[in-house]
Amino acid sequence: MTDASRTTSTDERADAAANAVTSADRRFASPVTDGGLAVATAGPLGPSGVDRPAREASVPPASSGGRRRLVDRRWFVIVGGAIIPVALLLTWQLVSTSGLVPVSMLPSPEMVWLAAVDLAQRGLLGLYIAISTQRVFIGFAIGAVFGLVVGAIVGLSKLGDILLSPTLGAVRAVPSLAWIPLLILWFGIAEDSKIILIAIGAFFPVYTIVAAALRHVDRQLLEAGRAYGLRGIRLFTAVQLPAVVPSVISALRLALAQAWLFLVAAELIASSMGLGFLLLDSGQNGRIDRIFLAIILLAVLGKLTDALVGLFERWAVRKWA
Amino acid sequence: MAAASATAREASPIAHSAAAAPVSLRGIGRAFASQGGSRQVLRDIDLEIAAGEIVAILGPSGCGKSTLLRIAGGLDRPTQGEALIDGEPVKPYDARSAVGFQEPRLLPWRTLASNVALGLPKSTPRAAGREQVARLLDLVGLADFAGHRPREVSGGMAQRTSLARALARNPAVLLLDEPFGALDALTRLKMQDLLLDVHAAEPATILLVTHDVDEALQLADRVILLGHEAGADGAPPATQGAVVVQTVIVPGHRPRDRGSAELAELRGRLLDGLGIDRHGAARGIETGTTIPHYPY
Ligand SMILES: Nc1ncnc2c1ncn2[C@@H]1O[C@H](COP(=O)(O)OP(=O)(O)OP(=O)(O)O)[C@@H](O)[C@H]1O
Ligand SMILES: [Mg+2]
Numbered sequence: 001m002t003d004a005s006r007t008t009s010t011d012e013r014a015d016a017a018a019n020a021v022t023s024a025d026r027r028f029a030s031p032v033t034d035g036g037l038a039v040a041t042a043g044p045l046g047p048s049g050v051d052r053p054a055r056e057a058s059v060p061p062a063s064s065g066g067r068r069r070l071v072d073r074r075w076f077v078i079v080g081g082a083i084i085p086v087a088l089l090l091t092w093q094l095v096s097t098s099g100l101v102p103v104s105m106l107p108s109p110e111m112v113w114l115a116a117v118d119l120a121q122r123g124l125l126g127l128y129i130a131i132s133t134q135r136v137f138i139g140f141a142i143g144a145v146f147g148l149v150v151g152a153i154v155g156l157s158k159l160g161d162i163l164l165s166p167t168l169g170a171v172r173a174v175p176s177l178a179w180i181p182l183l184i185l186w187f188g189i190a191e192d193s194k195i196i197l198i199a200i201g202a203f204f205p206v207y208t209i210v211a212a213a214l215r216h217v218d219r220q221l222l223e224a225g226r227a228y229g230l231r232g233i234r235l236f237t238a239v240q241l242p243a244v245v246p247s248v249i250s251a252l253r254l255a256l257a258q259a260w261l262f263l264v265a266a267e268l269i270a271s272s273m274g275l276g277f278l279l280l281d282s283g284q285n286g287r288i289d290r291i292f293l294a295i296i297l298l299a300v301l302g303k304l305t306d307a308l309v310g311l312f313e314r315w316a317v318r319k320w321a
Numbered sequence: 322m323a324a325a326s327a328t329a330r331e332a333s334p335i336a337h338s339a340a341a342a343p344v345s346l347r348g349i350g351r352a353f354a355s356q357g358g359s360r361q362v363l364r365d366i367d368l369e370i371a372a373g374e375i376v377a378i379l380g381p382s383g384c385g386k387s388t389l390l391r392i393a394g395g396l397d398r399p400t401q402g403e404a405l406i407d408g409e410p411v412k413p414y415d416a417r418s419a420v421g422f423q424e425p426r427l428l429p430w431r432t433l434a435s436n437v438a439l440g441l442p443k444s445t446p447r448a449a450g451r452e453q454v455a456r457l458l459d460l461v462g463l464a465d466f467a468g469h470r471p472r473e474v475s476g477g478m479a480q481r482t483s484l485a486r487a488l489a490r491n492p493a494v495l496l497l498d499e500p501f502g503a504l505d506a507l508t509r510l511k512m513q514d515l516l517l518d519v520h521a522a523e524p525a526t527i528l529l530v531t532h533d534v535d536e537a538l539q540l541a542d543r544v545i546l547l548g549h550e551a552g553a554d555g556a557p558p559a560t561q562g563a564v565v566v567q568t569v570i571v572p573g574h575r576p577r578d579r580g581s582a583e584l585a586e587l588r589g590r591l592l593d594g595l596g597i598d599r600h601g602a603a604r605g606i607e608t609g610t611t612i613p614h615y616p617y
Contacts, residue, residue: 224426226414227396228439228490238439242430320430 107289112296115289132263132274133301135191139198140259144252146199147206151251154207155214156240165211172204176262180269194266201262202255209254213247214240242320249313256309260302275301341373341524342407342417342493344393350401350562351388362388364401364562368545372493373524377537379591380547384563386530387423387498389547393528394418394496406494419490423498423530425479427471433482434458434467440489457485460515462508476503481512488519495525499532513540517575534591538584539577544569546594567594 070076089109095101096108103111119125150168153160179197187193217240225239267276275294282290349366352359362385370376378386391397392404395415404411406418419440427436437454445453458464461481463474471479480503487495500516501509513536520527531537537544546567569587571577577584 220422220424220426221428223396224420224422225428225439227394227420227422228486229414229416229443230439239428242428 104286104288107292111289112292115287115293119290119293128274128278129297129301132267132276133305135194135198135266135274136256136259136263136305139195139262140202140256142195143199143202143259144206144255147203147251147255148210148248150203151207151210152214155211156236161211161215168207172208176200176204177265180266184270189270194263194271197266198259198262201258205254205258206248206251209247209251210244213244213251217243245316245320249309249316252309252312253306256305257302260298260305264298340493341526343372344368344370344494344526344528345405345408346370346389346393346402347405348402349389349392349399349404351385351392351397352400352562361562363399363547363564365564366402366547368565370526370528370543372526373520374543375520375527375529375541377541377544378528378530378547379532379534379537379544379595380563381595382532384547384549386547390420390496390498390528390530393494394420396420417492418494418496419487419492421484421487421495421497421500423502425471425476425483427479427482427486429471432468432470433463433474433478436471436482437485437489440486442490453489454485457489458482460488460519461485461512477505477508480504481508484512484516491523492525495527497527498530500529501536502532509536514576516540534588534595535579537591538571538587539579540575541571544571544587544591546591548594567591 071080092106093109096103096106107115116125119128150164154164154168155161176197179200180193183193183197187196221239221243222235225235230238263274264276264279267274268280271277275298278290278294282288282294346366346368349368350361350364352361354360366389368376378389380386388397392399393406393411395404395411395413395418398413406415411418427433428439431439434454437457438450441450441453455464455467458467461484463478463481463485466474466478471482474482480500484497484500487497487500497516501512504512516527517540529537529540544567545565546569547563548566549563550566567590569591571587572583573581
C-alpha cells in the first residue's frame with residue numbers, strides 16, 4: 001500500500017517537472033523570433049538548455065534512491081557503535097573471572113555493579129551524579145556564553161581584536177589548573193570556585209574557535225551581503241552566523257569535554273561531593289570497584305551531555321545552515 | 322515583434338519602479354598596492370552613460386573590467402577620478418545599484434528562492450516579495466528549483482539565480498559581470514532576451530561586462546573596449562593601466578538581427594581591437610612552434 005502510493009507520487013512529480021520544463025521552453029522560445037535562431041529553438045535542441053541541468057540536479061546526492069549502503073543505515077550505526085563496548089565488557093568479565101589479574105587490581109563487572117547499588121542505597125550515587133552534572137552545566141553555560149560573546153567581539157571587530165587578543169592570549173597561556181589555588185583563596189572551597197574554574201575551561205575553546213571562524217568568513221559572501229544592503233545585525237544573522245554555525249558546534253563540543261575535565265580537577269582537589277570526590281576518596285580507601293564505577297559514570301555522562309550538543313547541532317543546522 | 326513586447330509587459334515583475342539613472346565615470350584610475358610599490362590597473366577612464374542606456378564592456382582577461390564595475394557600484398574606490406550616479410558621488414555599497422557578480426556568490430545555507438529574496442529592496446512587503454521572487458525564478462527558468470540549495474544545482478543555474486537576485490533589486494543602475502558566462506549557448510540566448518525584456522519593461526542603466534563580442538553587439542547601445550595602449554611598433558605599453566581603446570556605438574534597435582552585415586563589420590573591428598592586446602600572446606605562439614618535435 002505504501003509502495004503503491006509512493007510510486008504514484010513520484011510519477012506525478014516527474015510529470016509536473018516535465019510540464020514545467022515544456023512551459024518554460026515555450027515562454028523562453030517566444031521572444032526569440034530572429035532568423036536562424038527560430039530554427040534552433042524549434043528544433044530538437046529546444047528543451048536541452050533547460051532540462052539538462054534539471055535532470056542533473058533533481059536528485060540530491062544524499063537521497064540516492066533505494067540502494068543505501070550499510071553504513072548509512074540507522075540500525076547499523078547503533079549496532080556498529082556498540083560492538084567495541086560490548087567486546088570490552090566481555091573481555092573484562094573473562095579476564096577478571098579467570099583469576100589472571102587479582103581483584104584488587106581489576107574488579108569484576110559484577111563488583112562494580114554492586115558498588116553502584118550500594119552507593120545508590122546510601123543515597124550518594126544520585127547525589128554525586130547530580131552535583132557533578134550541575135557543576136558542569138552551570139560552568140559550561142557561563143564559559144560558553146562568555147566565549148561566544150567575546151569571540152564575536154574579537155572576530156567581528158578589528159578594534160576588539162586589537163584590544164583584547166593579546167591579553168586573552170596571555171591568559172590562555174596560563175595552564176588553567178594553575179588558577180586553582182588562587183580561586184580557592186578568593187572564593188573558598190564552596191561551589192563558586194569550582195564553577196569559575198569550569199567556566200574558564202569552557203571559555204577558551206569557544207572564544208578561540210569562534211573568533212577565528214568569524215575572521216575567516218568568506219569575504220566574497222560578505223561583500224555580496226553588503227552589496228545587497230545588509231549591515232550590522234542583519235549581516236550577522238544572514239551571513240556570518242550561518243557561516244560559523246559548524247565551528248560554534250565543534251567549539252561547544254570541545255568546551256563541554258573541557259568542562260568535565262575541569263570538574264574532575266576541581267573535585268579532586270577540594271570537595272566533599274561529586275564524582276571527582278568519589279575518585280579521590282576511593283583511591284585513598286583502596287576501593288577499586290568505586291574507582292571503576294566513577295570512571296564509567298564519567299564516560300557515560302560525558303557521552304550523554306555530548307549527545308545533547310548533538311541535538312542542539314541538528315536544530316541549529318536546520319535553522320541557520 | 323508584437324509578441325516580444327507583449328512578453329516584455331508580462332515580464333514586468335516589479336510594481337514600484339526606480340527610474341534609471343545616468344552614470345558618470347570621470348578620469349577613473351585604480352592602482353593596487355603590490356610588492357614593491359603599486360600597480361596601475363585602470364587609468365583615465367571617462368564614460369558618460371545615459372539613463373536607461375546599455376553599455377557593454379569588453380576587454381582581455383585581467384584588464385580591469387570587474388574592477389571598473391566594482392567602482393561604479395561602490396564596492397571599490399578609485400585611486401583617481403570619481404564615479405557618479407545621477408550626478409551624486411557613488412557611496413560605499415551604493416543602494417542605487419545592484420551587482421551581479423562574476424561568481425554566483427549565493428549563500429549556501431539558503432534556498433535559491435531565499436537567495437533571490439536577498440535582492441529585494443528592504444521596503445518590499447512580505448507577500449509581494451514572495452510573489453516577486455517566484456516570478457523571477459520562473460523567468461530564469463528555475464521555478465522548479467526554488468527550494469533547492471545552491472550546492473544542489475549546476476553552475477549555470479546558480480548564475481541564473483544570481484541574475485534573478487540582481488533583478489529583484491529593481492535598481493536604477495544594474496551592474497552585471499559576465500552574467501551569462503557559465504551558460505550553454507541556448508540558455509545564454511534566452512537569458513539575453515530575458516534581460517532585454519526586463520530592460521524594456523523596467524528601464525535601468527545597465528553596465529555589462531562580457532567576453533562575447535556578439536553578446537555585446539546584441540545587447541548594448543554602446544560597446545567599450547578596455548585594453549592597454551600599445552607603444553610604437555608593438556613595443557610594451559608606455560604607461561601602465563588599461564584605458565578605453567575603442568568605443569563602438571551599435572546601430573539599430575533591439576532586438577537586432579544577429580546575422581546583419583553591419584554588425585558583422587563591427588564585430589570584426591572589435592575582435593581586431595581585442596587582438597591588439599594579444600600581440601604578446603601571438604609572439605608566444607611563434608616561439609611555441611619552435612619546440613622540437615620528438616620522434617615518438
Ligand atoms: N583586490 C585586489 N588586490 C590586488 N589586485 C587586484 C585586486 N582586484 C583586482 N586586482 C588586479 O586588477 C587586475 C584586473 O582585475 P579584474 O578582476 O578587474 O580583471 P577582469 O578584467 O575582470 O578580468 P576577467 O575577465 O578575467 O574577469 C588584475 O590584474 C588583478 O590582479
Ligand atoms: Mg572579471
